[in-house]
Amino acid sequence: MLLSYFQEDLLEAGCDEAGRGCLAGPVFAAAVIFPKDYFHPQLNDSKKLSEKKRMELRPIIERDALAYAVTSVSPQEIDAINIHNASYKAMHLALDQLKVAPEFLIIDGNRFIPYKNLPHQCIIKGDGKYLSIAAASILAKTYRDEYMLELSKEFPVYDWASNKGYPTVKHRNAVLEFGMTPHHRKTFTVSRPQLTLF
Template identity: 60%
Template structure:
């Protein structure tokens, strides 16, 4: 399915998406992207549908051709302080504030958003598979968060973050059981750590 360029047809419409809401460790990362109105990019789609290699190839093109883009994030500590939903809004607002130009409309992937300044917005369920600007934001949020987790993996290799990126895999939960949580784990999350087998 061909993705639509914008929802409103207006210049300076920002697409916004996040990555890492369901993780046990690391930040939640959001990206905001404003693309040229006539922009097209073959293969651009929801980041979850793409291979890692394809995501990085598309990121290079997005960064080269986007009118404006910015990435924001909320740490695990911030998530614990204000909960994951509010921390996600904080990251989205940070990304929007850093764009370099104030958007005249914001298009959010999902069904909830905390209004930012006085800018009108619309929420789009599965918007990352419907609109180019949200798809571009999904790729930036995903790839930048993956890089953060790969860097943190060098400090704490026992949790396997290079592979699981902080998501609740069985091996990740077993590593928390065996080694205890790291400073980057979200202490407010329910880890459901499996019992020891011996």
């Protein structure tokens, strides 16, 4: 069972990102604040849920949260500042947009750039431990998937409708055959020897 809060004294926001390991598309991040006594039995790490279940949970999260926000950082900025910094920036942007100010942050993963001197805790696999991080993972994932689905209509050969920009064999082969689009991250290289690794 996922826990509602890491600590009990301060209003807590959970943060997570989606799309860090992709060849194409922005990185998305979300921040979610739930009431302290909040619980939902189906909330879990987005990677453990079906696409249908994620989409069912998204409006529930948006309805029940005290505040939530979803933001993104472009492939061009990812190339300029690197994917780690872009992920942290996307989280900061999401926190900026919250309509309720958090007092404590819990971050999925093992690293974070401090935000406005707020206390925070990094939690490895936090999306499988805390409701607000799980909810943030679902929002970031579903909004990013929708974005990539729209892009795929313009660039169908890269199969983004299925792979969402992740480096599948079909996606990497398409990059080698057709080249990169403006939506690809130029700092990720694709080569033929790489194809044999997957």
